Amino acid sequence: MLFDKLNFQRLSAPPKGLSFDCSDEDLNDFFSNASYPHQQELVAVTYLFLVKNTHRVAAYFSLLNDAIKANAFPEINQSVPPEKRYRSVPAVKIARLGVDKEFQRKHLGSEIMSLLKYWFVYNNKTGCKFILADAYNKKGVIEFYQKNGFTFLTEKDKDKETRQMKLDLKPFALRMRELYLI
Ligand SMILES: CC(C)(COP(=O)(O)OP(=O)(O)OC[C@H]1O[C@@H](n2cnc3c(N)ncnc32)[C@H](O)[C@@H]1OP(=O)(O)O)[C@@H](O)C(=O)NCCC(=O)NCCS
Secondary structure (H helix, E strand, O other): OHHHHEEEEEOOOOOOOOEOOOOOHHHHHHHHHHHHHHHHOOOOEEEEEEEOOOOEEEEEEEEEEEEEEOOOOHHHHHOOOHHHOOOEEEEEEEEEEEEOHHHOOOOHHHHHHHHHHHHOOOOOOOOOOEEEEEEEOOHHHHHHHHHOOOEEOOOOOOOOOEEEEEEEOHHHHHHHHHHHOO
8 A cells, every 4th residue: 555655744844855756847846946935935835745764755735725716707606605605715726736756647646636625624724615726738637637526617728738627625525524424
């Protein structure tokens, strides 16, 4: 079981001496050089899976608070009952996500998605209805998000480098309530 070999932690210092390579230079560079400064500025928090007894990072992800503006996406707000509508719908954004190339296609990315769904529903400290991501507009990446329940936020970015994707946490919350009576 892959998880038995990994330690999960919140970034607590600059990740000096840790090795990580997901084959994407921007994501590699963000992890090595920008993740901790973002955290110090309270702009994004990074979490990582470290291979036990090594300095190898199997995967990391960075999160920040976000919202879907109701005037830009009226159909999103319409999915909320009228008396509970505001100018924006609360969300969490996956600002960065990378799985080291040696650990890709072993469902670690999907396990991270399951963890996030759980985190932002069960005992969450604030309201959060959506998980958002700006997915690279590449077949494998889009397929990954779709397999994990995400859909496109808009068709306007279909020819752009990244596509905004969303996952509604409400159905997941209802399932959790049914299963665990929470
Ligand atoms: C995209 C990424 C996060 C996916 O994580 P992962 O742990 O490799 O993905 P999973 O093993 O959970 O994949 C789940 C499903 O997504 C799809 N998928 C994932 N990677 C894919 C790829 N390269 N090509 C086609 N489908 C892919 C498959 O349907 C897969 O299911 P299967 O392996 O049973 O067929 C990871 O490959 C990665 O970090 N890539 C480089 C950086 C990157 O592009 N990050 C995304 C930024 S938006």
